[in-house]
Amino acid sequence: MDCNKEEARRAIKIAERKLTTEKDYNGAKRFASKAKTLYPTLEGLEQISAMVDVYISASNKTESDWYGILSVDPLADEDALKKQYKKLALLLHPDKNRFDGAEGAFKLVLDAWSLLSDKDKRVAYDQKRKRKEAKEKKSEPKPPASPAENPKRAERRFQKQEKRTRQEPAGKEKEASSKKKKVSSTFWTMCTHCSTYSEHVRAYYLDKTSLCPFCHGVFVATEKFPEMVNGKPFIRFAPPRTFWTMCTHCSTYSEHVRADHLDKSSPCPFCHGVFVATEKFPEMVNGKPFIRFAPPPPKPQATTSGSTSDTQNSMPKTPCSRFDDLNSTHEAYRLFSRSGRTSVKNPEFFCMFL
Structure with missing residues (x-):
């Protein structure tokens, strides 16, 4: 448990850096979730998780999601809003939250509460939100309608497809499907300088020169599978500085x-x-x-000649x-x-x- 606690603390520090310095809110969310799985009762975990959720909801390109900032349902009543606001205010107040960025998250929560607690402002915001959702539904592209096909041609094409599937071995299909499922958008690699694992986007960094986020050393990011403990990846971090x-x-x-x-x-x-x-x-x-x-x-202390031998012996x-x-x-x-x-x-x- 002590090992998991130290790993969770390092994950929280990385999440704080991604949240404040790198502005990578999704990356901060990933490391905060990792810390929660390693040590759910770690001090400060609830505070950093609340900060991440607030910044993710506020990072909307057009307008901040005020319901998402307070983590409430749009149909929530006034009592539910007030209860959630008090909870977040206690977690994010700068006097009680030691993490960087707590003051900004607390201001966002105050803005959300000032808007949603005012009935007139909330009604106007709900109407604007509904119009935006309706526009997004209309702008979604519809799948193109397939042209009418000759029934005889369709039957011949179907028969050819059946013959091909019978000729191909079933094992190849299973292997291909399993490979498609296993390939993910990210991969794990290990820095050759500090031996620390880090996660990168596969399309941009696989087998390419990358910068280590911990020691800032340059290395080729080849895919490395971390050690498995109880069926889950166990990430080892570099020794302390x-x-x-x-x-x-x-x-x-x-x-x-x-x-x-x-x-x-x-x-x-x-x-x-x-x-x-x-x-x-x-x-x-x-x-x-x-x-x-x-x-x-x-x-050495200044002593008389008679007590010199006694001092040396002592x-x-x-x-x-x-x-x-x-x-x-x-x-x-x-x-x-x-x-x-x-x-x-x-x-x-x-x-x-x-």
Whole structure:
């Protein structure tokens, strides 16, 4: 379930980007539906789904579908309109919705409510809507009428068709019909740079040079079938852009950009020692990563000549062995606060949950 939850979160982020940046409302709807199938109770899923539905209804070329924006039937009464408006207002209010584009969706809902709650405006809108539907029905092309055919010719043509169907094997017909059913308008491919699956339109991108929507690398979009889990496609996303590593000098964990520092010599942000930044997974506590920040080496204190030997004997051999010492811990806490991270209430332990 944790894996599905992470996949659903990534799908919601993609849906938000398609909704606000790319203005691809249908693509945002597809990724929001994918997140719902992966983890239906995910936080924020209902909000992003409501935003997508509002923008799709408002993207009509001629005029916005105000009933569609409120997600109500055109025959709904005033109580149903008011109930649905309150529900959408709670979901899309910018103070309670953290997604980009929530303010625009909330304004569309307000416009729809101001029009449909006014009886005169609603009647005028319904009349205009009915006239538009009548024009669309009249403009639909009718199938051309076939000319009258000679009965004898029709009978001969029918007999020839029967002979052809008997001669052709039945297996070929089944194969052809199955191929037609299987071919869809979109296909899945995998980026050769970041190994992430993405869906593209078959007519425009199949076996052609395409741009990866995740890492923006250029690759040839050949059709790749994703892994099947319980009869459904399981899409694996690329690893995160950052990784955790541990300094070999001070044993402190730090986070780096994967593309710039993985398996490369990097300076430690704490002790400034140079080490090879290999990926290290922190200690797991209750299913979550527990990051320990090592304290710096203790500073030498000015003592008398008689107590010098006692001080040297009490000095730790390594910086990390004094993690339980209060002075060393407070020094690490001071450096940790200066690095710009969140303050820690208990200076005895330093941990960060990802």
